[in-house]
Amino acid sequence: MADAKMGKPQIIDRLGLSMRASHVLVAIFVVAALILAAVGASTGDTFYLRLGTEALIFAGLALSVDILLGYTGLLSLGQALYFGMGAYISALVLKEVPSFWGAMAAVLVASLVVGTAAGLIANRVRGVYFALVTFGLAQVAARAVYNTRAIGASDGLIGIPIVPINLGVGTIMSSAPASFFLFTLAFIVILYLVSAYLLDTPFGRILVALRANERRVPFLGYSTRNARLAAYMLAAVVAAMSGALYPMLRGFVSPELMFFSTSGNAVITVVTGGVGTLAGALYGGVILTVLKSVIGSMTEHHLIVIGLLFMAVVIFLPKGLMGVIRPRIERILSGESR
Numbered sequence: 001m002a003d004a005k006m007g008k009p010q011i012i013d014r015l016g017l018s019m020r021a022s023h024v025l026v027a028i029f030v031v032a033a034l035i036l037a038a039v040g041a042s043t044g045d046t047f048y049l050r051l052g053t054e055a056l057i058f059a060g061l062a063l064s065v066d067i068l069l070g071y072t073g074l075l076s077l078g079q080a081l082y083f084g085m086g087a088y089i090s091a092l093v094l095k096e097v098p099s100f101w102g103a104m105a106a107v108l109v110a111s112l113v114v115g116t117a118a119g120l121i122a123n124r125v126r127g128v129y130f131a132l133v134t135f136g137l138a139q140v141a142a143r144a145v146y147n148t149r150a151i152g153a154s155d156g157l158i159g160i161p162i163v164p165i166n167l168g169v170g171t172i173m174s175s176a177p178a179s180f181f182l183f184t185l186a187f188i189v190i191l192y193l194v195s196a197y198l199l200d201t202p203f204g205r206i207l208v209a210l211r212a213n214e215r216r217v218p219f220l221g222y223s224t225r226n227a228r229l230a231a232y233m234l235a236a237v238v239a240a241m242s243g244a245l246y247p248m249l250r251g252f253v254s255p256e257l258m259f260f261s262t263s264g265n266a267v268i269t270v271v272t273g274g275v276g277t278l279a280g281a282l283y284g285g286v287i288l289t290v291l292k293s294v295i296g297s298m299t300e301h302h303l304i305v306i307g308l309l310f311m312a313v314v315i316f317l318p319k320g321l322m323g324v325i326r327p328r329i330e331r332i333l334s335g336e337s338r
Helices: 002-043 046-071 080-096 100-122 127-146 177-199 202-220 224-243 246-250 260-273 279-298 302-316 320-337
Strands: 164-166 171-173
Touching (some): 002 046, 080 100, 080 224, 260 279, 279 320
16 A cells, blocks of 8 residues: 555656656757748748748647547547648638638637537547547548538638738738748647646546556546547647648648548657657657658659658657657656756
């Protein structure tokens, strides 16, 4: 009994230490992004600023995948459903009323409603069946969008207007590469911080317990169904809010945002960055987006190269890039605490 009492605080400290190490990695990520913004603004190179903004947006999608896969052990193959839904709703609102906050509010409400309904369906099953159900839900939604002429069908929606973003202390335009890059960076970091805060509470401990042994959680007095549903809804909101920024960057949306390839790339991003690290989703998002751009400019067979690189990561770095780096930061942090 004494050993159990002594062990429990050590486990809690270990989880908290891991989260603090992730915060350090995200801080480094932010500094690197700010340097990129400064270089891009000074040289007037808008291509890399736009590419970096896109990488941040897809990093938000990867973050939603990591919330499910890294903390509850649920592999979702349908997060593109919420990413694409957020993009389409944002585009539709902006075409009618060019209000950034109006679009984000509409996306938030829609993601909560759809995430709740889909979560009630998907969480009735476990394991590979959960992955298949989420895949099926996304495919149904993608096909419906693809065949709906009112929202552009296979052509998507074009002509999304440039939107001013009123921040209270000032206004930035979505057409300004450096300003919108910085705004997107802040937005994605806020999504990370909110997710990290929730996952570092007793709620997050329940999710970790679900991943370890779901059958024992009810004996602790917690509802596995409610916890899983809450995690699913959180992931849905993060994916949709990230997707809402896409039409502001590109000026259009297409059904491809809801295809399986989008969900698959998000899973690859998380595995490459490090499952369960949260920070890995941000790093992986940037790495994958840059690789697709650079390799795609060299050869039309860039997917083969990316596939081989992914296989190499899985074989030689099974815990991902952050899975290698974060333990070292944890040791440094624990040494300072002593």
